[in-house]
Amino acid sequence: MQERRAITSVPIHDLLARRWSPRAYDAERTVTREQLITLLEAGRWAPSCNGDEPWRYLIWHKARDPQGWQKAFECLSDNNKKWVKNVPLLMLSCAGSIFAHSGKLNRWTQHDTGAASLSIALQALALGLIAHQMGGFDVEKARAAFSVPAEYTPMAMIAIGYQAAPDILDEETKAKELKPRARKPLAERFFEGGWGTPVKT
Amino acid sequence: MQERRAITSVPIHDLLARRWSPRAYDAERTVTREQLITLLEAGRWAPSCNGDEPWRYLIWHKARDPQGWQKAFECLSDNNKKWVKNVPLLMLSCAGSIFAHSGKLNRWTQHDTGAASLSIALQALALGLIAHQMGGFDVEKARAAFSVPAEYTPMAMIAIGYQAAPDILDEETKAKELKPRARKPLAERFFEGGWGTPVKT
Numbered sequence: 125m126q127e128r129r130a131i132t133s134v135p136i137h138d139l140l141a142r143r144w145s146p147r148a149y150d151a152e153r154t155v156t157r158e159q160l161i162t163l164l165e166a167g168r169w170a171p172s173c174n175g176d177e178p179w180r181y182l183i184w185h186k187a188r189d190p191q192g193w194q195k196a197f198e199c200l201s202d203n204n205k206k207w208v209k210n211v212p213l214l215m216l217s218c219a220g221s222i223f224a225h226s227g228k229l230n231r232w233t234q235h236d237t238g239a240a241s242l243s244i245a246l247q248a249l250a251l252g253l254i255a256h257q258m259g260g261f262d263v264e265k266a267r268a269a270f271s272v273p274a275e276y277t278p279m280a281m282i283a284i285g286y287q288a289a290p291d292i293l294d295e296e297t298k299a300k301e302l303k304p305r306a307r308k309p310l311a312e313r314f315f316e317g318g319w320g321t322p323v324k325t
Numbered sequence: 326m327q328e329r330r331a332i333t334s335v336p337i338h339d340l341l342a343r344r345w346s347p348r349a350y351d352a353e354r355t356v357t358r359e360q361l362i363t364l365l366e367a368g369r370w371a372p373s374c375n376g377d378e379p380w381r382y383l384i385w386h387k388a389r390d391p392q393g394w395q396k397a398f399e400c401l402s403d404n405n406k407k408w409v410k411n412v413p414l415l416m417l418s419c420a421g422s423i424f425a426h427s428g429k430l431n432r433w434t435q436h437d438t439g440a441a442s443l444s445i446a447l448q449a450l451a452l453g454l455i456a457h458q459m460g461g462f463d464v465e466k467a468r469a470a471f472s473v474p475a476e477y478t479p480m481a482m483i484a485i486g487y488q489a490a491p492d493i494l495d496e497e498t499k500a501k502e503l504k505p506r507a508r509k510p511l512a513e514r515f516f517e518g519g520w521g522t523p524v525k526t
Binding site for chain 1: 331333334335336337338340341342344345346358359361362363365366367368369370371372374375376378380381382383384385386390393420432433435436437438439440442443444446447448451458460471472473474480481507508509511514515516517518519520524525526
């Protein structure tokens with residue numbers, strides 16, 4: 125597996141350091157049912173406000189349900205289609221809108237869904253798989269194609285499978301795949317002693 | 326450390342299985358600067374749509390900045406104050422609203438902030454610490470106290486520190502701490518072959 129570890133000033137946990145979002149997937153290797161269930165259990169145990177578990181996931185396994193997978197694939201942006209064609213497992217994360225226990229608005233649904241999806245991505249890595257979340261898809265097309273109820277917001281399509289060499293990618297996608305990883309300095313995102321005051325490192 | 330592992334049908338990664346949100350914190354043990362930076366590096370390398378890193382975190386270290394910490398504490402709900410009084414490190418996660426690269430609305434900011442906060446919580450566990458995110462705080466009070474700009478939404482207060490025995494808690498909080506962990510069945514959150522159709526396990 126091509127490693128592109130996070131570049132950090134102090135070591136972070138291996139699973140977090142090794143996670144990234146590759147585009148080169150092995151079209152010949154599928155995801156087993158046990159692997160899928162392991163991924164879902166990881167998402168299931170993510171934290172959520174009031175234990176509401178506001179997320180819902182739609183799952184398409186290319187080998188078991190080629191028609192469903194194709195319908196999901198058709199919702200993707202052209203740029204994503206270039207590489208997702210090789211992906212054996214697709215999911216769509218959706219965020220609810222109200223608390224089941226109270227019927228009141230839950231303002232943490234998207235926040236909590238993001239946490240559940242990261243859990244799934246980290247579990248993928250732990251299984252020797254890779255995961256890549258995509259915002260580049262047609263929300264209304266996905267909603268219509270899969271009857272996503274109005275009270276749920278489709279958030280991200282998630283590609284999961286085994287990694288392949290970047291050489292299988294078209295030139296444009298390959299350039300993205302090989303671009304060095306980067307993040308903003310800590311000082312621009314983490315404040316101490318007041319909004320905008322960089323954390324003391 | 327009191328372990329309350331996730332109850333799963335197949336094993337998930339240890340870090341995900343061991344994460345939960347305890348309330349019993351050791352008031353005598355602080356979080357070091359190096360631990361804090363490690364937590365922030367974990368958050369920093371979370372995935373985000375278009376690499377926008379839309380999250381911002383405010384940090385209050387009780388030992389270094391008791392006044393700031395107290396001001397943050399005052400924003401909490403009464404139920405949370407009961408146990409957060411022992412917490413050495415508090416953070417507030419905030420989600421932005423527009424993409425820096427385009428100036429357009431970023432609809433994934435809360436989603437991505439949830440992922441960054443889970444990264445921080447998992448890194449806490451990897452350092453032998455515990456973390457607990459709270460929705461129970463006064464958003465407008467926090468906004469005013471710390472000059473959070475209008476374009477950022479305060480999402481969660483995060484308690485981080487060392488775990489203590491549940492005996493230190495008041496009876497009501499202790500009962501919550503010892504309540505068995507639970508999640509909805511996979512079938513209620515993960516669909517395959519159509520919305521609402523339970524995944525085949």
